[in-house]
Amino acid sequence: MKLGRVIGRVVCTQKMECFEGLKLLLVQPVDEGGKDAGSPLVAFDVARAGEGDLVMFEAGKEAAQANPNGWFNPADAAILGVVDEVSTGPRRSR
Amino acid sequence: MTLAKVTANVVSTEKHAHYHGRKILVVQPVGPDGKPKGKSMLAVDGVQAGIGDLVLVVDEGGSARAVIGDETAVTIRTAICGIVDRIDVAEDSATAIDIEDR
Numbered sequence: 001m002k003l004g005r006v007i008g009r010v011v012c013t014q015k016m017e018c019f020e021g022l023k024l025l026l027v028q029p030v031d032e033g034g035k036d037a038g039s040p041l042v043a044f045d046v047a048r049a050g051e052g053d054l055v056m057f058e059a060g061k062e063a064a065q066a067n068p069n070g071w072f073n074p075a076d077a078a079i080l081g082v083v084d085e086v087s088t089g090p091r092r093s094r
Numbered sequence: 095m096t097l098a099k100v101t102a103n104v105v106s107t108e109k110h111a112h113y114h115g116r117k118i119l120v121v122q123p124v125g126p127d128g129k130p131k132g133k134s135m136l137a138v139d140g141v142q143a144g145i146g147d148l149v150l151v152v153d154e155g156g157s158a159r160a161v162i163g164d165e166t167a168v169t170i171r172t173a174i175c176g177i178v179d180r181i182d183v184a185e186d187s188a189t190a191i192d193i194e195d196r
Contacts, residue, residue, distance in 0.1 A: 001136035001172060003104075003120070029133075032102045032120045037133055047108050056106065056118070056136050058169060062155050065168040066110055080169060081109030086120065088102040089145060 001056045001080065002037075004029045006049050010042050018073035025049060025079060027057055032086050043077035054083040097178065098123045098151045100143050104136060112167040119143060119174065121151050126183060137172040138162055150176035 008026035012019070022044040029038040034054075041059070046066050049055045056079070058066070063078035065071050102120035106113070117139040125131045128148075135153070140161040143149050151174055152158055158173035159165050 001118070002133075003136065031134055046110055049108075056104065056109070058171060060155075060171060062169045062171040066112075071168070078169070081106040081113060081118075083104055083106050085105040086102050087105070 001058050002029055003032060003083065003086070004043075004055050004057050004079075005034075006051050006053045006055055006079075007040060009051065016074070018067060018069045019044065019075070020069065022046075022067070022069070025051075027055065027077070027079065030054070032088060041077050043079050044075055045079040047079050047081050049079050049082050054086070055079045056081040056083055095150045095152050095175065096123050097126065097181075098137075098149055098174075099128075099130075100145050100147045100149055100174075101134060103145060110169055112164075112169045113138070116162065119145075121149065121172075121174065123151070124148070126181060135172055137174050138170055139174045141174055141177055143174050143177050148178040149174045150178060 004027040007028045010024040028040045031037045059077045064075045066078040067073050098121035104118040121137045122134040123132045153172045155171045161173040161175045
């Protein structure tokens, strides 16, 4: 998975049946510091995310598996969680 | 498998059921010299790793599900499968990583 920020919403009236009822969101990948890391992409959402949320998304064939309408679909990105917090410290002593 | 350093801990309440009860960490891939290489990613922890650890990461679905021991968790693709204690490299190769100073 990767971290991203939801920067918009995508509305499609005409779409494949397997995407019916799914929310499509525009996601800007970011690093753990919140800085942009790459180009925005469209992902479907199963974690009740909204605009401005920091999210974790999966890109690749695993994303399609999260589609509640069945696993055989062409989705290549899915929002699987809303991130509450990313903590970078303290370093663990070993 | 790739070498990576754990840089952060991720807390998430609203998430896919496959991730319930699992620790999610941010890992930054590094080269054998310990320098960052490529973009960071999120990985499910299978070996009780923590921030600052140098770890082994698998970024393939089947391998990741084997690490966490649940083949039904089909949305999981990246997992931490080992904590690196030491890396020995040939003298004429890259410089060894000083694990204590990572």
